[in-house]
Amino acid sequence: MQHFFTTMALTAGIPFLTVPQEKITYEEPIPAVVQEESSTQYGETAYEDPILAQKEGVTEYEEPIKTPEEIQRDLEQDEILFKQALEMFNPWYAGPLLTGGAHMMPPGVGVIQPYVFVTDTYALWDSERKTVHIHDNWSVNPSISPILVGLTDWLDMAFSIQGFYNWQRDSHDKVRDGGGYGDCTLGVGFPLMKEDLKKPAIKFVFNETFPTGKYQRLNPSKIGLDATGAGSFQSQFGLRISKLYFWSRKHPVNLRAAYSYTIPSRVHVREFNSYGGSDGTAGTVNPGNYQQANAAFEYSFTQKWVFALDAVYTWKNKTKFHGTPGFTSTGALATVGGGSNDQLSFAPAIEYNPTPILNFLAGVWFDVYGRNTGQFVSGIVSVAYTFSVGQGKY
Secondary structure, three states, X not given: OOOOOOOOOOOOOOOOOOOOHHHOOOOOOOOHHHHHHHHHOOOOOXXXXXXXXXXXXXXXXXXXXOOHHHHHHHHHHHHHXXXXXHHOOOOOOOOOOOOOOOOOOOEOEEEEXXXXXXXXEEEEEOOOOOEEEEEEEEEEEEEEEEEEEEEEOOEEEXXXXXXXXXXXXXXXXXXXEEEXXXXXXXXXXXXXXXXXXXXXXXXXXXXXXXOOOOOEOOOHHHOOOOOOOOOOOEEEEEEEEEEEEOOOOOOOEEEEEEEEEEEEOOEEEEOOEOOEOOOOOEEEEEOOOEEEEEEEEEEEOOOOEEEEEEEEEEEEOOEEEEEEOOEOOOOOEOOEXXXXXXXXXXXXXXXXXXXXXXXXXXXXXXXXXXXXXXXXXXXXXXXXXXXXXXXXXX
């Protein structure tokens, strides 16, 4: 899984003016006789607009004089604007945990963001969306997701690597474990629209996942815990949208949405593998294409403290197998592949941003609905650091 972020945001300011009331002096109103004379100096019109007077060939004009009540109203309005300006700030965001941002990384600027996921898969969703209890399957998944660098105004590049350590008690209450490095991903992003006061930022991304993790010829005694990859090249096409809203001067909100479609390549497998199998398995797996839709928001308590929430829905087509499945130790035909599945999950988090270039995130990710997949809860921590490369500027 890839995770992307952005810390860019729009800023807003309000001009203000304050004048101490005790220093204001008011001029006496112009007598009616003078006003009348003034109104007839240049014909029948008293020119209060200097531009209009100039157009009419008049070299002198009459400036409007505000009453004390009008001046007081202006002062009160200026004071309101001044207080509003003090309440506003340029929000700092590290991005929610799971939904990628749509802003481009500036040329010559990069960010590195390590994550650690600690996940307990405590049950399964069956084909009828009912819970099937299993022994808790624990996984620690450290990753750098991503290392993101801006190359030009219209191109940035991301690279992600990850590893796993898994453990679970078997049917004899013995702890089994396994792990290793996982699949890695290389991606590029292109801007489709830049954010302004009315329009959102829109970005197209393409990611390619490479099968660097272990996926076949697994150790039978490890009950699949040494599987760390899918064994296939996976091409992902995605679209992202981001928009910052100052709906409240003290608490701006950053909204994100993303959609991706992933096409995995065929996988040649032998023996025990990430898709099932046995000692005698040999054939080809066709992993199902899968789609993912994300929606997220970040709510600023202050400039440094932010609440974030992701909602993620995934659905995947059936994974098919062609070849010899082999047999289990009981003589039954081994299972390889599986049916289609879908899942809905949420990930609330807290962000602490001590500076614009250093960000901390912590949250929990859990599912609430699914079919033919695992029920899980995951604790997540992450740190993001932004840096310049060469002459790059934040």
